[in-house]
Amino acid sequence: MTAVFSHGRLRLYLLKLLAEGPKHGYELIRLLENRFLGLYAPSAGTIYPRLARLEAEGLVTHTQAGGRKVYEITDDGRTELTQRAGELAELETEIHASVADLTTLATEIEQHVSGSVRDLKRELRDATRQIRTGRHWTDGRPWQRGARGGTDPGTSPADATRTAPVDSTGTAEGARADQTTRGDHTGAESPDTAGTNGSAAGDLERAVEQLTSEVRRMTRQGAAGDAQLRAAAAVVSSALTELRRLLRG
Amino acid sequence: MATWTITEPRRLDITDDVVRLDVSLVAGRLSVVGTDGPARVEISTPGGLRLTVSADGGLLSVRHHVPRTWPGVLQPLWWWINARKFAADVSIAVPYQTAAALKLGSGSVIVSTLHADLNVDCASGRTTLLGVDGRIKATVVSGPIEALGCAGEIALDTVSGEITLADTAARRLSAKTISGALTADLDNPPHDSQITLETMSGEITIRVREDSDLGVELAAVHGRVTSAFPDLQVKGEWGTSVKGTIGAGTGRLRANAIGGNISLLCRPVDEDFGQAGPESEDTGPGPVEASK
Numbered sequence: 001m002t003a004v005f006s007h008g009r010l011r012l013y014l015l016k017l018l019a020e021g022p023k024h025g026y027e028l029i030r031l032l033e034n035r036f037l038g039l040y041a042p043s044a045g046t047i048y049p050r051l052a053r054l055e056a057e058g059l060v061t062h063t064q065a066g067g068r069k070v071y072e073i074t075d076d077g078r079t080e081l082t083q084r085a086g087e088l089a090e091l092e093t094e095i096h097a098s099v100a101d102l103t104t105l106a107t108e109i110e111q112h113v114s115g116s117v118r119d120l121k122r123e124l125r126d127a128t129r130q131i132r133t134g135r136h137w138t139d140g141r142p143w144q145r146g147a148r149g150g151t152d153p154g155t156s157p158a159d160a161t162r163t164a165p166v167d168s169t170g171t172a173e174g175a176r177a178d179q180t181t182r183g184d185h186t187g188a189e190s191p192d193t194a195g196t197n198g199s200a201a202g203d204l205e206r207a208v209e210q211l212t213s214e215v216r217r218m219t220r221q222g223a224a225g226d227a228q229l230r231a232a233a234a235v236v237s238s239a240l241t242e243l244r245r246l247l248r249g
Numbered sequence: 250m251a252t253w254t255i256t257e258p259r260r261l262d263i264t265d266d267v268v269r270l271d272v273s274l275v276a277g278r279l280s281v282v283g284t285d286g287p288a289r290v291e292i293s294t295p296g297g298l299r300l301t302v303s304a305d306g307g308l309l310s311v312r313h314h315v316p317r318t319w320p321g322v323l324q325p326l327w328w329w330i331n332a333r334k335f336a337a338d339v340s341i342a343v344p345y346q347t348a349a350a351l352k353l354g355s356g357s358v359i360v361s362t363l364h365a366d367l368n369v370d371c372a373s374g375r376t377t378l379l380g381v382d383g384r385i386k387a388t389v390v391s392g393p394i395e396a397l398g399c400a401g402e403i404a405l406d407t408v409s410g411e412i413t414l415a416d417t418a419a420r421r422l423s424a425k426t427i428s429g430a431l432t433a434d435l436d437n438p439p440h441d442s443q444i445t446l447e448t449m450s451g452e453i454t455i456r457v458r459e460d461s462d463l464g465v466e467l468a469a470v471h472g473r474v475t476s477a478f479p480d481l482q483v484k485g486e487w488g489t490s491v492k493g494t495i496g497a498g499t500g501r502l503r504a505n506a507i508g509g510n511i512s513l514l515c516r517p518v519d520e521d522f523g524q525a526g527p528e529s530e531d532t533g534p535g536p537v538e539a540s541k
Contacts, residue, residue, distance in 0.1 A: 116397050
C-alpha cells in the first residue's frame with residue numbers, strides 16, 4: 001500500500017489535502033487513514049517532518065491555534081499543485097484502484113494487521129526481556145540482576161537478521177555490528193559505572209535494543225532509497241572497524 | 250425495499266442510504282469497511298446456503314438462512330460436518346458512520362474504518378479490527394482478536410484466544426480472555442481513560458506512553474510483575490501486585506492475571522509535532538506503518 005506513495009507523492013497528497021482547507025496534523029492522518037480504508041495510517045513521525053519540509057520550501061505555512069499547529073497551503077503551494085495536476089490525477093486513480101476490489105482489500109487488511117501485530121508483539125517481548133534482565137526488577141528477585149544482563153545468546157542472531165536489510169553482507173555482519181555496539185557502550189560507560197557491571201550491562205542491552213528497533217522501524221518506513229541504505233551499511237561497518245580497534249586493543 | 254437472493258458471485262451497489270448494517274453468516278469470511286462512497290456488497294463466494302441481501306429504510310442486512318440442524322447433542326456434529334461447506338466470502342463497504350452488528354459462526358471477521366457502534370459476535374474465528382473508532386464490542390468464543398489503531402470505547406471478550414491491541418487510543422478499554430495472552434499498546438489515550446485487562450492463564454503485556462496519567466493496579470496471582478516505571482511500588486510475597494501512579498493519575502489502568510506474568514512497558518513519546526526535526530522521522534509509532 002505504501003508503494004502508492006513513492007517518490008514524494010505523499011508530499012503531493014498532503015498538499016492536496018491542505019488545498020481543501022487548513023488542517024492540523026492529526027486531521028491529516030485521519031483523512032489519509034480514511035482514504036485508504038485504514039490500510040495506510042501514517043504515523044505522526046511520518047507526517048510532521050514532511051510538513052516541516054513543505055513549510056521550509058514555502059509551500060505551506062502554519063498558525064498556532066489552541067496549542068496545535070494548523071497548516072495552510074500558500075499560493076506557491078497551489079502553483080505547485082496545479083503544475084503537478086497530472087501526477088495527482090494518476091495518484092488518485094491508483095488510490096481508488098487500490099480500494100476498489102473489496103475482496104482483495106479484505107485480504108490486505110488482514111495481512112496488514114496481523115503483520116503489524118506480530119511486529120508489535122516481538123518488539124514488546126524484546127522490551128520485556130530487557131527489563132527482566134536489566135535492573136528494573138520490581139518483584140524483588142535480585143539474583144536475576146546483572147547475572148544475565150550482558151549476553152542473551154537467544155537474541156543476538158534474531159536481532160541481526162532484523163538489522164540485515166540495511167546491510168547487504170547479511171546476518172554475520174549484522175551480528176558483529178550488534179555485538180560491537182554492545183562493546184562500545186561498555187567501553188564508554190565503564191569509567192563512571194565501575195563496579196556496577198550489572199547496570200552497565202543493562203544499559204548496554206537497552207542501547208542495543210534501541211538500535212535494533214530504530215533501524216528496523218526506519219527500514220520499514222521505506223523512506224530511504226537504495227543509495228541511503230548502502231550508505232547506512234557503510235556507516236555500520238566503519239563503526240564496527242572503529243569499535244574493534246577500541247575494544248580488542 | 251430491495252431484496253436479492255444470491256446464489257453465485259455477485260457485486261451489488263446499494264442505492265439507498267445505509268445507516269445500519271446487520272450481517273449474520275454461518276461460516277466464511279466477512280469483511281466490512283467504511284468508505285465515503287455509497288454502500289456496496291461484494292459476494293465472491295455465497296456458500297452452500299441461501300444468502301439474502303436486503304436494503305430497507307437505512308438497514309442493510311445480509312444473512313444466511315440456516316436450515317434445520319440435527320437435534321440436541323448432535324448439533325455440534327452437524328456444524329462440524331457442514332460449516333466448511335457453507336463458507337461464504339462477503340465483503341461490504343458502507344459509509345463511515347454506519348452502526349454494524351456482525352454475527353458469524355465460524356471463520357474470520359475483518360472490520361476497518363467504521364466510526365460508529367460495532368458489535369461483533371463470533372463463535373470461532375479470527376477477528377481483525379483496523380482503524381475502528383466508536384463503541385466496539387467483540388465477543389468471540391474461540392479465536393484471536395487483533396486490533397490496530399482503534400479508538401473509542403472497546404470491549405473485547407474471548408474464551409480461548411489471544412487479544413492484541415496495537416496503537417490504541419481508547420477512552421475505555423476492557424479486554425478479557427480466559428486462556429490467552431493479552432497485549433495492549435496504548436498510544437495517546439485520553440487523560441480519563443479506563444483500561445481493564447484480565448486473563449486467567451496468559452501473559453499480559455501493556456505499553457503506555459511515558460507521559461501517561463494513570464493510576465495503575467497490576468496483580469499477578471501466580472506470576473510476576475515487571476514494570477518499566479521505577480516509581481511503582483511492588484507488594485506481595487505470593488504473587489505480585491503493583492500499585493501506583495504514573496503522571497497525574499487521572500486515568501485508570503487495571504490488569505489481573507491469574508496464571509501469567511504481567512509486564513508494564515514504557516513507550517517513549519514522539520517528539521513534539523511542532524519541532525519535528527530530521528530526528529523525529531525515526532520516532533513515529535512504528536506498527537502503524539503499512540507493512541506492504
